[in-house]
Amino acid sequence: MSVVDDVTDTPGWPVLRRWPRESAARAVLITLLVCTICSALIATVVSVLQPYREQNRALERTQRIRELVAGVPGLEDLVGPLGSARLEPRVVDLASGSYVEGVDPALLDARAAARDPASSIALPPGRDLAGIGRRANLATVFEVFENGELRLLVLPVHGAGYVSTLYGYLALDADLDTVRGLSFHEHGETPGLGSEIENPRWREQWSGKRLRDPSGELRIEVARGRAPASGEDAAHQVDGITGATRTGIGVTRLLRFWVGPDGFGPFLERLRRERGEP
Ligand SMILES: Cc1cc2nc3c(=O)[nH]c(=O)nc-3n(C[C@H](O)[C@H](O)[C@H](O)COP(=O)(O)O)c2cc1C
Numbered sequence: 001m002s003v004v005d006d007v008t009d010t011p012g013w014p015v016l017r018r019w020p021r022e023s024a025a026r027a028v029l030i031t032l033l034v035c036t037i038c039s040a041l042i043a044t045v046v047s048v049l050q051p052y053r054e055q056n057r058a059l060e061r062t063q064r065i066r067e068l069v070a071g072v073p074g075l076e077d078l079v080g081p082l083g084s085a086r087l088e089p090r091v092v093d094l095a096s097g098s099y100v101e102g103v104d105p106a107l108l109d110a111r112a113a114a115r116d117p118a119s120s121i122a123l124p125p126g127r128d129l130a131g132i133g134r135r136a137n138l139a140t141v142f143e144v145f146e147n148g149e150l151r152l153l154v155l156p157v158h159g160a161g162y163v164s165t166l167y168g169y170l171a172l173d174a175d176l177d178t179v180r181g182l183s184f185h186e187h188g189e190t191p192g193l194g195s196e197i198e199n200p201r202w203r204e205q206w207s208g209k210r211l212r213d214p215s216g217e218l219r220i221e222v223a224r225g226r227a228p229a230s231g232e233d234a235a236h237q238v239d240g241i242t243g244a245t246r247t248g249i250g251v252t253r254l255l256r257f258w259v260g261p262d263g264f265g266p267f268l269e270r271l272r273r274e275r276g277e278p
C-alpha cells in the first residue's frame with residue numbers, strides 16, 4: 001500500500017490525514033491531543049468534586065471535634081447542648097497568648113508536655129500559686145460561638161488540692177470575666193469532704209461570679225465558711241466546703257493562677273485588646 005493510500009484511508013480529523021500513520025509528528029500530535037483531553041477531563045472532575053470534598057472535610061472536622069469533646073470529661077457538662085452553636089478547640093501558646101496553628105488539639109497531651117522541660121516551664125515557688133511545679137507551654141482551649149459571636153470560653157485548669165491534683169474546666173462568659181461554670185472531672189480528694197467540689201449544688205454557685213473587681217483586682221475566691229449574700233465580696237465568692245478548707249484554698253489558688261500572668265492571662269488580654277478593650 002502506498003503512503004498516499006495510507007494517508008487517505010486515515011479516519012479522524014482532516015489535520016491527522018496530513019501525516020502518514022507511522023509518522024512521529026502524528027504520534028506526538030495524537031499524544032498531545034489525548035493528554036489535553038484527559039487533563040481537561042481531570043480538571044472538570046476535580047472542580048465538580050471540590051464542593052463535595054470541602055463538605056466532607058467539614059463533616060470530618062465536626063466529627064473529630066465531637067469525639068474530642070466526648071473524650072474530655074466534664075466538658076460537655078459545662079458547655080451544655082450546643083444546638084446551633086459551634087465549638088472550636090484552639091491551641092494557645094500561654095506565654096504569648098496567641099493561637100498556635102499546625103498543632104492538632106486532639107493530639108496535644110498537656111500533662112505529658114508539663115513533665116517535659118522542652119515543652120514546659122518550671123514555676124519558681126513565688127509564681128506557683130497552683131502548686132503544679134511546671135506549666136506546659138501550650139494548652140487547648142474551647143471556644144463556643146453562636147451566630148459568629150463568642151458565647152463561651154472554656155479553659156482547662158489544674159492545681160493542688162488537699163491530697164491530690166484537681167483537674168477541671170473553667171467556663172467564662174464572652175465578657176471574659178463572668179464565670180459561667182467550673183467543673184472538676186479528676187481529683188483524689190476525700191469523699192464527702194474535698195470531693196464535694198463535684199457536688200452540683202456547690203458547683204452551681206459559680207455561675208455569675210466575677211473574676212475581678214472594677215479596679216481589675218483578681219478577687220475570685222472560695223470563702224472560708226459561707227460566702228456573703230451581699231456586698232462587694234458576694235460578686236466573687238462561693239461557699240467554703242465544711243471540713244475541706246484546704247481543698248477550697250486549692251480551688252481559689254488554681255483559678256487565680258490560670259487566669260493570671262503565668263496561665264491564660266496573656267491570652268485573655270490579647271482577646272480583650274483585639275476587641276478594643278483596655
Ligand atoms: C481523713 C481525713 C480526710 C480529709 N480530707 C480533706 C479533704 O479532702 N480536703 C480538705 O480540705 N481537708 C481534708 N481534711 C481536713 C484537713 O485536715 C483540715 O482539717 C481541713 O481542711 C480544715 O477544714 P475546716 O476548717 O473546714 O475544718 C481531712 C481530714 C481527715 C482526717
